[in-house]
Every structure is written in C-alpha cells, then in structure tokens.
Amino acid sequence: MQQSLSPFDIGRIRGLEPARERAGGEQVSPCGACSVRHLTFCAPLGEEELNHVSRIVQNIELHPGDPLFDEGEDATHLYSVTAGAMKVYKLLPDGRRQIIGFLFAGDFLGLADDEAYAYSAEAITHSALCRFPRRKLEALLERYPRMERRLLGMASHELAAAQEQMLLLGRKTAKEKIASFLLSLGRRAEQRGQTANPVSVPMSRNDIGDFLGLTTETVSRTFTQLRQAKLIALMPAGRVDLLDVEALQDIAEGN
Amino acid sequence: MQQSLSPFDIGRIRGLEPARERAGGEQVSPCGACSVRHLTFCAPLGEEELNHVSRIVQNIELHPGDPLFDEGEDATHLYSVTAGAMKVYKLLPDGRRQIIGFLFAGDFLGLADDEAYAYSAEAITHSALCRFPRRKLEALLERYPRMERRLLGMASHELAAAQEQMLLLGRKTAKEKIASFLLSLGRRAEQRGQTANPVSVPMSRNDIGDFLGLTTETVSRTFTQLRQAKLIALMPAGRVDLLDVEALQDIAEGN
DNA sequence: CGACGAATTGAAACATCTCAAAACTCGTGG
DNA sequence: CCACGAGTTTTGAGATGTTTCAATTCGTCG
Structure with missing residues (x-):
C-alpha cells in the first residue's frame, strides 16, 4: 500500500499548519483557523468556545500505515480527522478483518460506549488529526450542549451509514x-x-x-x-x- | 409467524398498564411507574423531568406483524419499546431485505439524521411502545442535557453493535x-x-x-x-x- | 533500470443459494 | 378431543457466485 499523498491532501495538511503551531502563549485560537471546522463536531462553536477547545486539543500527523490505536486499548482520547484518509477495522482471532469504515476530513473516531476502543484505527494516506483527551472533552460537552447535540447528530448520521452498510454486506x-x-x-x-x-x-x-x-x-x-x-x-x-x-x-x- | 405472547411479555405489558392510562387530570406521572425505565433513555430523569415526559408521551400497542412506520416516511416521532419484540429493516427495490436490528424493552427507534426514517419497523410479538413527537422531545432534550447525554450513550452503544454486526455479515x-x-x-x-x-x-x-x-x-x-x-x-x-x-x-x- | 508489493487473471473448490417437496406447528372448528 | 388447513420449518438435490490457490502483469520507488 503506502499510498503517496494526493495533491488535495497536501493542500489540506498545509492549510492546517497554522493550527498545528501551538505556541504556549496567548495567541488567537488555532481552531479559529481550522479549514475543515464546518465538517467537524466543532462546527457549531463560537469564538470563545473554540478557545476552550484549542486549549485541550493536540495535533497529530500520521503516515501511511501508521496505527492510531488498537481495538481493546483504553479509550483515553477522541480524534477528529482534519486531512487524509483513515481506516477503522475489527479483527477475528484467525486474522479475518472487517473494515468498519473509511474516515476523511471532518469525521471523528474513538467514540466508545465502553472504556475500550471497539476497533483499531490506522492511516491510509498521510493524515492529520486533532486529539482530545476524553475526560476533558466530556467536561467541555457538559459546558457546551451545542457541541453534544452536534455529536449526537454526527453519531446518528454514522448509525444510518452503518445500517446502509449492513444492507450492502448482507444482501x-x-x-x-x-x-x-x-x-x-x-x-x-x-x-x-x-x-x-x-x-x-x-x-x-x-x-x-x-x-x-x-x-x-x-x-x-x-x-x-x-x-x-x-x-x-x-x-x-x-x-x-x-x-x-x-x-x-x-x-x-x-x- | 404471528408468534403468540410469551408469558414474560404478558407480564411486561400488564406491568405497564398504569402508565398507559393517562387520564387528562393531574395524576402522578405515569412514567414514574414505568417498569423498564432503567433500560430506556428516561433512566437518568428525576421526578419533575419525568412529569414533563409524561405530558408528551403516548402509549402504543402493536400486534404481531403490525407495521409501526416505513422507510422514507416523515420521521415525526421517536419510540421507546417497553415490551415485546420489534424488527427494523431496509428493503432493496427487488424485495431483498436486510433486518438492521431486533428491538426489545428499553430500545429506542426512530432516530433519523434526516427528516425521514431510514428503515421500516414492524412488531414481531405483541408489543408496547412509548411514542414521542420529535419536536417536543427535542425541546425536552434541550432542557434536560442529561437526557441528551443518555441518548448519545445509547446511540454509541448501538453504533458499536452495528459495527459488530458488520463484522458478522462481512466475515x-x-x-x-x-x-x-x-x-x-x-x-x-x-x-x-x-x-x-x-x-x-x-x-x-x-x-x-x-x-x-x-x-x-x-x-x-x-x-x-x-x-x-x-x-x-x-x-x-x-x-x-x-x-x-x-x-x-x-x-x-x-x- | 531493477525489484518488490499490489493488482490482475485463470482454474478448480466450496459454501451458500435456489428450487422443490415433505414434515411439522398451531390455531380453528367440527 | 381430534382432524383440518395454512403457514413455517426442515430436508434434499442441483446450480452458482465467490473464494481459494496459483501464476502473471503492472506500477511505483529506490
């Protein structure tokens, strides 16, 4: 595999660089400059809320084939893809694999109803993600119901996609x-x-x-x-x- | 098909009858008597909140084979199963069918990220459901973030179940x-x-x-x-x- | 240019499906 | 209480789409 970066992806990742440069100081919210925010669960946030988000987020860059986390690991973080392409999958003990979904800019991953991730995640292309500590993000959700609402909307959307995929796989x-x-x-x-x-x-x-x-x-x-x-x-x-x-x-x- | 009511289900449905008798008056919240509340998205609600829920809920009873709604219909209501068993499914134009899930007491259905239901729902056994007008429930969610949080938790759970089902169907x-x-x-x-x-x-x-x-x-x-x-x-x-x-x-x- | 992983193509094997018929279940009525 | 009938489940035999195993070609990168 090891797909090289497509022209588009390079553009995306470059576009995000200002957001990745988080000098410790009091600069303007890097999230304010996020070029894919309208696609993410940060979409409904205002100036001040974005500042709070900025303070807990960390930017990650992955290369083709890099794993992000494995099924069963302690689900300490949530992620939002800002550029590139990821795959999330489940394995059977004998190695059979089911890819649960492909993720692109705007998609989030790591939502677990348990303490552990229910699937593994790995980069397909050169990718960029925002990484949120689960606890801190939950505290934020508590404060900003709009964000929680958005997350529920995105989860509903994912659920509908999963159901469509069941139709595809089964029939x-x-x-x-x-x-x-x-x-x-x-x-x-x-x-x-x-x-x-x-x-x-x-x-x-x-x-x-x-x-x-x-x-x-x-x-x-x-x-x-x-x-x-x-x-x-x-x-x-x-x-x-x-x-x-x-x-x-x-x-x-x-x- | 036309499965008859199992002893358990009869018990459940009987247990719910007080909740179904909604005299217009100022009686105590029928939801307070709900025997399956701990399984539903009403679980985290307190006395007062339940009263509000009671005011917008309607109780439905279905017989084996009764349809609840069809894919594509305007998604005006959400439902919570309180007794019995339901199936939700999607169809291809030529009649091939994929059952997306079986629902039992505590499960909800009707969450749509669109205006329309993404699947059809039908009773398998004699069943009872609570029916919520979407608009009114959304207003309630706005007021009671705990309920929204619970719904997000249940949606996450469903998502994980859907992913497990993809593994099953595909591999x-x-x-x-x-x-x-x-x-x-x-x-x-x-x-x-x-x-x-x-x-x-x-x-x-x-x-x-x-x-x-x-x-x-x-x-x-x-x-x-x-x-x-x-x-x-x-x-x-x-x-x-x-x-x-x-x-x-x-x-x-x-x- | 050379090499290695990925993609494609081929041929045979096989799990599941399709079509068909028999057996069973269960509610109903004599 | 038993026999009937409609629908469901089970069983059988043959068809088939997809898989498996194997070999060849392609594409990309050093």
Whole structure:
C-alpha cells in the first residue's frame, strides 16, 4: 500500500499548519483557523468556545500505515480527522478483518460506549488529526450542549451509514457492492468540497474487499467487469472515473 | 409467524398498564411507574423531568406483524419499546431485505439524521411502545442535557453493535453467524433481567436469515447442525437451550 | 533500470443459494 | 378431543457466485 499523498491532501495538511503551531502563549485560537471546522463536531462553536477547545486539543500527523490505536486499548482520547484518509477495522482471532469504515476530513473516531476502543484505527494516506483527551472533552460537552447535540447528530448520521452498510454486506452482490462503494466515496468527497467524479480511491483492493465483505480477487475482477462494461475507467493515482453514474446507481440499488 | 405472547411479555405489558392510562387530570406521572425505565433513555430523569415526559408521551400497542412506520416516511416521532419484540429493516427495490436490528424493552427507534426514517419497523410479538413527537422531545432534550447525554450513550452503544454486526455479515460463516446470534440474544435478555439460557427466539427463521445475511434454508440447516452437535436444543415456544455456551462462544469468535 | 508489493487473471473448490417437496406447528372448528 | 388447513420449518438435490490457490502483469520507488 503506502499510498503517496494526493495533491488535495497536501493542500489540506498545509492549510492546517497554522493550527498545528501551538505556541504556549496567548495567541488567537488555532481552531479559529481550522479549514475543515464546518465538517467537524466543532462546527457549531463560537469564538470563545473554540478557545476552550484549542486549549485541550493536540495535533497529530500520521503516515501511511501508521496505527492510531488498537481495538481493546483504553479509550483515553477522541480524534477528529482534519486531512487524509483513515481506516477503522475489527479483527477475528484467525486474522479475518472487517473494515468498519473509511474516515476523511471532518469525521471523528474513538467514540466508545465502553472504556475500550471497539476497533483499531490506522492511516491510509498521510493524515492529520486533532486529539482530545476524553475526560476533558466530556467536561467541555457538559459546558457546551451545542457541541453534544452536534455529536449526537454526527453519531446518528454514522448509525444510518452503518445500517446502509449492513444492507450492502448482507444482501448485495459483488457488483452492487462495488458500485455502491464508488458512489458513496464520490458523495462523501463532494460533501468535503472535493471532486465527486473522477473519485479518489486511496485504499488498496484488499482494504476495499475487507470493507465490502469480498476478497481482493473478487474486487479486482469486479472492477474489470465494470471497466469492460464502460461504466468506469481506472485512472492513475488511484482515481476512478465514473463514466455512467446513472447506470452505476441502478446497479447499486439492485436494478 | 404471528408468534403468540410469551408469558414474560404478558407480564411486561400488564406491568405497564398504569402508565398507559393517562387520564387528562393531574395524576402522578405515569412514567414514574414505568417498569423498564432503567433500560430506556428516561433512566437518568428525576421526578419533575419525568412529569414533563409524561405530558408528551403516548402509549402504543402493536400486534404481531403490525407495521409501526416505513422507510422514507416523515420521521415525526421517536419510540421507546417497553415490551415485546420489534424488527427494523431496509428493503432493496427487488424485495431483498436486510433486518438492521431486533428491538426489545428499553430500545429506542426512530432516530433519523434526516427528516425521514431510514428503515421500516414492524412488531414481531405483541408489543408496547412509548411514542414521542420529535419536536417536543427535542425541546425536552434541550432542557434536560442529561437526557441528551443518555441518548448519545445509547446511540454509541448501538453504533458499536452495528459495527459488530458488520463484522458478522462481512466475515463470518453461517455457523459462526448463528452461534453469535444466539449468544447475543442471550446477553440482551440477561440485560433486561430475563433468562439468558433457554433463550427466547421470537422471530421466524426467515427473519433470522434476513438479519444474518442468510437464507431461511441455511438458517434451518445450521440450527440442525448445531443441534446434532449437541450444542443447542430446540424447545417449544421458540426457545433455544444453549447446551454448551463455551463451545458456542468459540464458534462465534471463529475458533 | 531493477525489484518488490499490489493488482490482475485463470482454474478448480466450496459454501451458500435456489428450487422443490415433505414434515411439522398451531390455531380453528367440527 | 381430534382432524383440518395454512403457514413455517426442515430436508434434499442441483446450480452458482465467490473464494481459494496459483501464476502473471503492472506500477511505483529506490
């Protein structure tokens, strides 16, 4: 794997650098300069609240393949992705892996109803994250219900996505899974203000398989099928051109 | 299907009757008498708060097979199950169905990050629910952050369950799926204070299949396999005796 | 340019599905 | 109390989509 940084990601990470430079002094809230704040759970916060957030946040940078935390570890922190792409997954004792989700700028991770993380997290591309001590963040949530409300909204959204994924895993064919996956990646890129059509697919075939409940080989064969049917085109740097979105949507819905 | 009411459920529903009789007058909060409150999102509420809840809640009773709402409908209400068993599911246009979850006393449903329900809900057994107008409940959440916090906790819990189900759907074999399912039903029954071992399985083979991403036939065959291996015994009234929990756990984890 | 991991392609194996029929359950009515 | 009937569950046999195992090609990076 070890995907290199896409042009977009470099831009994102550069954009965040002011926020990462937290001189101890009384400078303006670095969170105020956060270019992806509107996507995160910090979206509803005002000037003063952001200052409080700034004081407890720490900025993390990860390289492709770097682990963030492992399933079962003590869930001491919550994270918000500000740039790049992450994967979160669960393992069975014999090594079978299910990727629970891919995370991009704006997504958070580390919410655990237990004391321990319920999944492992690892960087796919060069990524940047904000790291919040759980206890301190909880104290903040107590003070700023708007933030808690936002978090509930994001959790609801994630829940809906998880349910959609259950439908995919339990009832869709390989072709339907791949079509759904590509469209979903496109939709999410769009939400982040990126280009939805030649969609960026930064993860490996193996990761895609472990996300869709397929093997690497089946993923590859299905891409080939879609390519031969002129529904997609594989471009350099892990980009996929969706040549016939309508047809892909029909396939994704099972028609 | 049309499962008849189990002795337990009758008890539950009877236990709730005081709460269902909402004379318009100034009587004591019917929610104060709720026998499953500790399981619901009303758990953290005090005397006064419960009174407010009582004023906006309505009690619903459903018979086996009764629909509660359909995917895509305007999400005007939230519900909390107080007795019985429900199923929530999503459909593909051609009729393929994925059951997203089975709900029992204490579980809530209807949380939508959109204006519309993301799934359909239907009663499996004779069931009772509390029905809350979304707008009014949201106003209450604003006033009682404790309730919102509890809801976030329950949503996190659901999210973790959904992720576990993704692992099951994407990576487990039929035998592992069935073993996981039975153990999970048992654990949940236990949490509600019911018997975990001869576990109650009120749903049809078809429902189980649509929950686990299998066909009815495969579910049936797998039950037979487990029965022949002396790991379970099928008892009357949809109960399953887990004869060797350890072995079932090993199977469920993929060992 | 050379090399190593990732992706693709091929052929055979297999778990689950599909189609079909028999057996069972349980409520109902004679 | 027993027999009937409709729906559900179980069992069987054959079909199939996906996996497994193996080999080749591609792409990227040193």
